[in-house]
Amino acid sequence: MNFPILSVITFLPFAAAVIMLMMPADRKTEVRGVALATAALDLLLAGWVYLQYLLGHQTGYQFIETYNWLPALGISLKFGVDGMSAPLVLLTGIVMFTGVLISWGDFDEEKHLSAGIQDRPREFFAFLFLLAGGVFGVFVSLDLFMLFFFYEIAVFPMYLLISIWGWVKTREYAAMKLTLYLFIGSVVALVGALVMYWTQYQNTGILSFDMIQMESAGFSASFQYIWFLPVFLGFAVLGGIWPFHNWSPDGHVAAPTAVSMFHAGVLMKLGAFAALRVGIMLLPEGAKQWAWLIMIFAGVAVVYGAFIAFVQTDLKYMIGFSSVSHMGLVVLGVSTLNHDGLVGAGVQMFSHGVMTALFFAITGMIYDRSHTRQIPELGGMMKALPFAGVGFIIGGLVSMGMPGFSGFVAEFPIFMGVWGRQWLVAVIASISIIITAAYIMIAIRRVFFGPMPEKLEGHISPITALDKIAIFTLCSCMVLIGIFPAVMVPMVETGVENILRLLGGA
Amino acid sequence: MFTPIMFASILPEILILTLAVILLCVEPFWKEDQRRNAGWLTSGGLFLIIIVSLLFGQPGEPTSVFGNMIRFDWLGFFFKILFMFAAAVTALFLMDHEKAGQRGEAYLLLLASLLGMNLMAVSADLIMLYLAIETASIPLYILAGFLLADDRSTEAGFKYLLFGTVTSTVMLYGFSLIFGFTGTTNIYLLSNLFASGQISVALAFSIFALVLVGIGFKIAIVPFQFWAPDVYQGSPTPVAGFLSTASKAAGFAVIVRFFFVAFPDYAPSWTVILAALSAITMTVGNLLAMSQTNIKRLLAYSSIAHAGYALIGVVAFSQLGAASVVFYLAAYIATNLLAFGVVMAFSRVTGLEDITDYAGMSRRSPWLGLMMLAAFLSLAGMPPFGGFVAKVFVFAAGVQAGYTWLIIVGILNSILGVYYYLNTMKYVYLYRMPNEDEENHPILLTRPYAIALVVLVLGVILVGTVFAPWFSWSNAAALNLF
Numbered sequence: 001m002n003f004p005i006l007s008v009i010t011f012l013p014f015a016a017a018v019i020m021l022m023m024p025a026d027r028k029t030e031v032r033g034v035a036l037a038t039a040a041l042d043l044l045l046a047g048w049v050y051l052q053y054l055l056g057h058q059t060g061y062q063f064i065e066t067y068n069w070l071p072a073l074g075i076s077l078k079f080g081v082d083g084m085s086a087p088l089v090l091l092t093g094i095v096m097f098t099g100v101l102i103s104w105g106d107f108d109e110e111k112h113l114s115a116g117i118q119d120r121p122r123e124f125f126a127f128l129f130l131l132a133g134g135v136f137g138v139f140v141s142l143d144l145f146m147l148f149f150f151y152e153i154a155v156f157p158m159y160l161l162i163s164i165w166g167w168v169k170t171r172e173y174a175a176m177k178l179t180l181y182l183f184i185g186s187v188v189a190l191v192g193a194l195v196m197y198w199t200q201y202q203n204t205g206i207l208s209f210d211m212i213q214m215e216s217a218g219f220s221a222s223f224q225y226i227w228f229l230p231v232f233l234g235f236a237v238l239g240g241i242w243p244f245h246n247w248s249p250d251g252h253v254a255a256p257t258a259v260s261m262f263h264a265g266v267l268m269k270l271g272a273f274a275a276l277r278v279g280i281m282l283l284p285e286g287a288k289q290w291a292w293l294i295m296i297f298a299g300v301a302v303v304y305g306a307f308i309a310f311v312q313t314d315l316k317y318m319i320g321f322s323s324v325s326h327m328g329l330v331v332l333g334v335s336t337l338n339h340d341g342l343v344g345a346g347v348q349m350f351s352h353g354v355m356t357a358l359f360f361a362i363t364g365m366i367y368d369r370s371h372t373r374q375i376p377e378l379g380g381m382m383k384a385l386p387f388a389g390v391g392f393i394i395g396g397l398v399s400m401g402m403p404g405f406s407g408f409v410a411e412f413p414i415f416m417g418v419w420g421r422q423w424l425v426a427v428i429a430s431i432s433i434i435i436t437a438a439y440i441m442i443a444i445r446r447v448f449f450g451p452m453p454e455k456l457e458g459h460i461s462p463i464t465a466l467d468k469i470a471i472f473t474l475c476s477c478m479v480l481i482g483i484f485p486a487v488m489v490p491m492v493e494t495g496v497e498n499i500l501r502l503l504g505g506a
Numbered sequence: 507m508f509t510p511i512m513f514a515s516i517l518p519e520i521l522i523l524t525l526a527v528i529l530l531c532v533e534p535f536w537k538e539d540q541r542r543n544a545g546w547l548t549s550g551g552l553f554l555i556i557i558v559s560l561l562f563g564q565p566g567e568p569t570s571v572f573g574n575m576i577r578f579d580w581l582g583f584f585f586k587i588l589f590m591f592a593a594a595v596t597a598l599f600l601m602d603h604e605k606a607g608q609r610g611e612a613y614l615l616l617l618a619s620l621l622g623m624n625l626m627a628v629s630a631d632l633i634m635l636y637l638a639i640e641t642a643s644i645p646l647y648i649l650a651g652f653l654l655a656d657d658r659s660t661e662a663g664f665k666y667l668l669f670g671t672v673t674s675t676v677m678l679y680g681f682s683l684i685f686g687f688t689g690t691t692n693i694y695l696l697s698n699l700f701a702s703g704q705i706s707v708a709l710a711f712s713i714f715a716l717v718l719v720g721i722g723f724k725i726a727i728v729p730f731q732f733w734a735p736d737v738y739q740g741s742p743t744p745v746a747g748f749l750s751t752a753s754k755a756a757g758f759a760v761i762v763r764f765f766f767v768a769f770p771d772y773a774p775s776w777t778v779i780l781a782a783l784s785a786i787t788m789t790v791g792n793l794l795a796m797s798q799t800n801i802k803r804l805l806a807y808s809s810i811a812h813a814g815y816a817l818i819g820v821v822a823f824s825q826l827g828a829a830s831v832v833f834y835l836a837a838y839i840a841t842n843l844l845a846f847g848v849v850m851a852f853s854r855v856t857g858l859e860d861i862t863d864y865a866g867m868s869r870r871s872p873w874l875g876l877m878m879l880a881a882f883l884s885l886a887g888m889p890p891f892g893g894f895v896a897k898v899f900v901f902a903a904g905v906q907a908g909y910t911w912l913i914i915v916g917i918l919n920s921i922l923g924v925y926y927y928l929n930t931m932k933y934v935y936l937y938r939m940p941n942e943d944e945e946n947h948p949i950l951l952t953r954p955y956a957i958a959l960v961v962l963v964l965g966v967i968l969v970g971t972v973f974a975p976w977f978s979w980s981n982a983a984a985l986n987l988f
Contacts, residue, residue, distance in 0.1 A: 025872060070974045072981055073826075073902075123872070148898070149889045156888045159928055160879075164935050172932065176925070183924050187917040190898070194905040194913075 004065050006079040006140045009045045009089065010150075012038055013096070013133035017126040028121050032104050035125040039097040042132075046093030053086045054487065059494040061142065061212070069146075074208035078142040083495030084276070085139045087350045087488055088269055092139065094477060095265040095357045096132045098470035099258035100125070102361045117165060117256065124165055128258060131157040135266050138274060144193050145209040147274065148186070154270060155182045155238075158251070158263065165256040174247075174254035181247035182238050185271075189234030189278065192227045196282065199223060214282050215502055221285045228286025232279030232294065238271025240327045242301035249320030257364025260316070264323045265357035269349045272330050276345075276499070280334065284503045287337060294335040295418075299425045301328030306432035310439040315366070315373040315447065318439060319359045322399065325432055326352045332429060333414040337503055339496055341417025346492035347485075348410035351398060351478065355407065358395045358474040362388045365467055366447070369460045375443055380452030384460035389448045391471040396440040398478045401433055405482035409489065512571045515578035517563040518555055518586050519624055525551040526617040533610035541608045545601030545954060548613040552594035552620075556587055568986045574692050575634045577763070581983040582628035584832060585759040588839055589627070592752035593620040595843050598958040599744035599850055606652050606742045615645035616748070623752055627759040632681045632691040635760065636674075639720070642756060643670050646749060650741035662740025669723060669733040677720025680713045696768040707772070714769060714776055721764075724757030725813045726750075727787040735794075738806035743853065746802060747846030750809040751839040758835055761820055762828055766987045773823045777907075781821045785915045788814030792922040801849050801861050804930065805842070808885060811919060812838055815900060818912060822903035828984035830899035833977055837884070837892030837969045844962040845881040847955065848874060855949045861930055865937035869944035874951070875934050877959050884966050886927040887920050892969030899977070 016038035020031050053062055064080035081089060103117045103124070117124045130153060137150025156179070163175035200217035201207050208214070219227075233241065240248040248268070252260050280287040287294075305325030312318040330352065333345030365388055366381060367373050382389040398407035411433075418426040452460075481488050513520075525548070533544055568579035593616055606612045622642025629635035647670060651663015685691050687709065688699045700710055722730040738746040769776060791811030798804040816838065819831035851874060852867065853859050868875030884891030897920065904913045939947065951959070969976055 021876065068974075070977055072974075072977060073899075120869075123868075145898070149894070152889045152894060156883060156886075160931070160935060163932060172936070176928065179928060180921060180925060184921055187920065190901070191905070191910070191913055191917060194898075194902050195910070197902070198906050 005045055005049055006063050006081065007065055007077075009042055009049070009093075010079070010133055010136040010140060012042050012045075013129035013136065017129040017133070020122055020126045020129070023122060025120070025122055031122045031125060032100070035100045035129070036104070038129065039093075039100040042136075043093035043097040046090045049081060050086050050090040053081065053083070054491050059083070060498065064142070074206070074210070075145045076143050076210065077146055078210060079140040080142045081140055082498060083491045083493065084346055084499075085273065085495070086491060087346065088139045088266075088273060088353075089136065091269065091350050091353045092132065092135050092266050094354060094473060095261055098357060098361065098473055099128065099261045101466045101470040102261075102364060103128075103256075103258040104464070104466050117258070119165065124161070127157040127160050128262070131161070131262060135262075135270055138270050142211050143209050144197070144211050144214065144278065147211075147278070148190055148193065151186055151270070151274065154267065155179065155186065158182075158255075158259070158267070161259045162251060162255045165259070166254040167256075170250065171254040174250040178247045178251040181244065185234045185237030185244070187234075189231050189274075192231035192234065193278065195227060196231075211277065211282065217282075219283060219285070224283040224286030225289050226286075228279060228283045228290050229293075231283065232275045232287070232290070235271050235275035235279060236331065238267060239275060239331060240268050240271070240301070240324050241331055242297050242304060242324070242328065245301060245305070245324045248324060249317055252320035252323065252360070253314065253316045257360055260360040260364070261357040264320070264360060265353040268323065268327050269330075269353055272327065272334065272345075272349060275331075276334055280337070281499055281502050288503070291335050291337055294331060295422065295425055298328045298332035298335055299429050301325065302332060302429045302432045303435075306435035306439075310435050312439075313375050315363050315375055315378075315443065316360070318375070318443060319356065319363060322436065322439070323352070323356050325436065326356075326399070329411060329414055329429070329432075332425075333417055336414075336417040336421045338417050338420055339493075339500060340413040340420065342496040342499055343489065343492050344410050344413030344415075344417060346495060347406070347481070347488055348414060350488065351406035351410045351481065354474050354477045355395050355398045358391055358471065358478075359399075361467075361470055361474070362392045362395070365463050370456050375446050377453060378447045378456070379450045380448070380456075381460070382448040384452065385463055387468050387471060388463055391475055392448065393444055394475045394478065396444055398482075399440050400437045403482070404479075406478040407482075409481055409485045511569060511578065514563050515565070515569075515571050515576055515628070518559045518590065519621055521555040521558060522552075522590075522617055522621050522624070525555065526614055526621075529610065529614055529617070536610075538608070541610055542601045544610045544613045545597045545607065548597040548617065549594045549954075552590050552597065556590050556594070559583075559587065559590075570630055570694065574694070575631045576625075576628045577630035577694075578628065579983075579986050580979070581759070581763060581832075581986065584979050584983040585627035585755065586624045588755055588836055589620055589623045589752045592748060592755075592839050592843060593617070595847070595958045595962065596744050596748040596752075598954040599747065599847055600742075601954045602854060602952045603742055603744055603850070604854070605655075606744070612649065612652060615649050619643075619645040619649070619748075620752070623756040626756045627763075629760075629763075630693050632684060632693065635693075635764070636678055636681060639674060639677075639724075639760075642753065643674065646745070646753060649745045650737055650749070652742055652745065656740075658740035659742065660740075662737040665733055666737045666741075673720045673723035673730065677717050680716030680720070683709070683713050683716070693764060693768050697770055700769065701771045710769070710772060711775070714765075714772070717764065721757050721761055722783075725754045725761070726810050727783055727813050727817065728790045728810070731787070731790070731810045734810055735803045735806040738809075739800060739802045743802065743846060743850040746806075747843050747850070750805065750846070751842050754809065754813060755835045755839055758816060758820075758831060762831060762987070765820070766823070766828065777821045777823050780817055781909060781912050784814045784817035784821055785912055786814075787811065787817065788916060788919040792919050792926075796922065796926045799861055800859055801864070801930070802859055804861065804926070805845055805849070808923070808927075809842060811923065812842070812885070814919070815897060815916060818904045818909070818916060819900040821909060821912065822900075822907035824903060824907055825981070825984050825988055826899075826906060827903040828987055829977065829980040830896070830903045832980035832983045833973075834896040834900050836976055836980065837896035837966070840962055840965040840969060841881055841884040841891070841893055844877065844959065844966055845885065847959050847962060848878040848881060851951055851955045851959065852949060854955075861933055864930070864933040866939035866942075866944045867934040867949070870939075870947050871949040871951075874949055877963055878934055879931060880963050880966055882927040882931055884970065886924045890967060890970045892966045895970055895973045
């Protein structure tokens with residue numbers, strides 16, 4: 001593979017961001033055009049990588065590119081994907097593409113309609129693409145230093161995106177809270193990474209941040225016992241792990257639609273993925289010793305998130321807490337450290353990413369038209385926005401874990417895996433399925449069916465064709481995986497085998 | 507007896523002196539309204555000197571020249587390049603300063619101070635070192651108080667002079683003790699004398715403490731930081747930018763050479779002292795910065811905090827530590843000059859310096875907003891800007907040396923930093939100008955500002971992304987210390 005496809009995927013958004021910033025501020029349509037073209041190209045490339053990996057029945061790390069960046073300290077720009085990260089690269093491509101589509105928006109002064117991003121779209125898309133580039137970078141980096149580099153790049157644009165374009169009431173508070181939480185988490189993990197780097201040097205005499213190299217660094221059991229928690233939890237903060245999840249729903253609510261999609265759809269996976277790759281894969285002994293604690297945290301998140309989501313009246317808060325619950329399932333799957341749980345976690349990351357992106361996209365469309373997100377104040381949307389309604393219902397079915405949709409493919413193995421470890425946790429966590437079904441169905445009934453409140457009558461203008469493309473893209477992914485699990489599961493399994501090998505076949 | 511290597515070792519200084527003489531001769535013949543062209547001359551000349559020095563003045567094996575007065579090595583050379591870069595950019599910033607830019611003596615003083623800093627970086631002898639420090643400081647006292655009609659500036663100049671002379675006298679006393687007890691002023695001979703046990707431990711530490719007072723003042727670490735906020739606020743902003751970058755880096759050049767070379771045997775003890783000072787400096791700087799309302803004072807406290815971060819590399823007392831300090835300073839000089847540059851460009855048009863005055867700035871001038879974002883994110887230690895890599899390197903050096911507690915303090919501090927840097931950016935990006943339409947109040951950049959700011963932004967991004975060449979130079983600078 002001579003064409004550096006992963007570098008292109010990663011650096012294309014950065015290049016596009018620079019180009020967009022160079023364009024005149026009043027050329028809003030052109031800026032959006034560049035953004036959409038870049039996102040589409042990135043999606044195609046990510047899809048190509050995915051298909052190559054899938055259809056070629058590849059295993060291990062593929063598409064590897066290595067450039068020596070700072071040989072004196074063993075820092076290299078090393079990219080590659082495996083069965084765990086390839087779906088996430090594709091997910092990022094999908095969310096980026098649909099995020100741009102729904103941010104295009106629709107502006108009509110007479111109807112008081114201002115959907116999407118109308119204020120300074122140039123800066124918005126530039127910052128969003130910096131974020132996207134950082135996310136791609138984390139998923140494909142095989143070098144710990146570069147992973148941190150991209151990880152931090154993915155964090156700071158969030159502050160700007162939320163505080164500038166977010167919901168006026170809470171944006172300053174939420175943006176700062178989110179940034180501080182994530183920054184604290186990442187620097188704690190960074191200390192762990194530096195300690196690992198020097199310990200590897202002491203053990204083996206190799207000065208390198210290469211993560212494949214570090215897998216055989218021979219960290220002692222006591223070392224892993226001490227440093228596993230800071231590294232794992234430091235990253236897992238971004239994955240919304242309980243009790244460090246508090247920033248996440250606030251952030252979701254305050255963020256503009258496309259950023260919520262990115263935040264819940266991709267960024268939270270970034271945390272779970274980095275916790276898996278750095279925490280579990282590099283410190284497997286520590287993982288074994290602390291798995292019980294992670295399992296408790298995740299179990300609490302699953303149930304607690306579902307209950308809190310149940311009592312929310314704000315649609316975005318509801319989805320925000322349901323994300324905490326679903327991401328809890330991912331971490332729960334990871335904490336089993338067995339085949340089923342890990343495969344489920346891998347698929348759940350993708351499935352939840354697409355599903356939440358869809359939820360937030362539709363919520364954004366409704367809010368832009370009705371100017372409220374309060375579930376009791378809404379109603380009858382099915383007639384006004386039938387396409388969005390169907391999309392929301394499909395998302396709801398995925399969320400409930402219905403067979404035939406990707407949610408089932410993901411959640412079933414997770415519960416199998418948990419059952420294999422500790423049946424009690426599986427029983428408790430399964431309560432969340434019932435609660436989830438309850439709040440999703442209540443929300444669907446109140447928002448989409450029943451009579452439309454009078455003051456909304458006539459104000460709900462139809463969604464644009466671009467919005468429909470976005471909804472269709474997201475829905476089709478979920479249905480496809482639900483019906484043909486073979487398009488993803490075998491691939492994730494190859495990634496899981498590698499993790500299990502590191503865990504010593506536990 | 508004047509060998510080519512002696513010539514090469516002071517090539518930049520010879521050229522700076524030549525430039526100063528040319529400036530002195532040419533400037534009186536210019537008309538009043540042309541005098542700002544002295545900035546073009548100074549800056550262009552300095553960039554030329556940098557190129558010439560890189561081509562012909564590169565050091566080979568470290569050697570002592572001029573009767574062991576000057577050490578010709580990469581440590582000094584890299585610092586010299588940094589100082590000259592900072593001075594060149596500062597000259598550009600000075601040009602459009604309303605009151606200082608039209609007067610040729612500002613540029614002349616800048617060059618004189620630069621000459622002193624260059625010699626600080628290469629001094630191998632205490633007498634040379636002291637002369638260099640004074641040569642660097644005295645023009646800066648004058649520059650800080652350059653705006654005679656402005657009380658604040660006069661206060662700044664006077665305060666800087668008082669603190670500066672007192673601390674440098676204390677340091678001189680330390681030097682005289684060294685000479686009195688050892689009979690030598692050569693830094694490179696001191697380590698043997700200390701190791702041979704001729705000097706008692708108590709005496710060695712008194713000397714260390716006395717010298718630390720003088721240098722601590724230069725780099726503005728706690729408890730010698732009191733002057734910094736007032737002086738930065740009062741002095742002309744380009745001068746404040748120069749003080750907080752080049753002058754601070756010059757102090758670090760002396761720390762690295764003098765402490766590493768003269769006191770290696772006592773390193774386990776003095777690194778503990780410096781570790782404590784580093785922790786206190788970061789914390790005090792960041793905590794006080796959080797409550798500032800004036801942007802120059804905020805940058806002053808933030809630059810105190812950054813001295814604390816850079817000290818971590820000194821505390822590590824290893825080759826990587828020294829390299830990371832040098833790298834940190836390179837990134838910091840570009841970043842902080844950029845931050846001050848944006849502040850200057852803003853206050854030149856608006857005349858305002860409070861953080862709240864920055865409301866709506868990104869709408870008034872999107873490019874200036876982006877540059878400020880780059881500067882502040884780099885100060886906060888975010889990639890892809892220089893501040894991130896620099897911070898990771900000093901932290902890595904600290905972890906390697908086993909100072910994990912100090913790194914944790916550093917990390918907590920960078921979180922405080924993120925808080926107030928982002929809070930400032932909130933004004934720039936989020937808030938609107940009260941009762942005004944931003945489009946009607948653009949912030950136009952003059953050509954010198956535009957050039958300087960673009961160079962700095964590119965520098966900050968290059969240091970943060972393509973960091974291999976910078977690091978290998980920093981590493982070369984640190985190589986000969988051990």
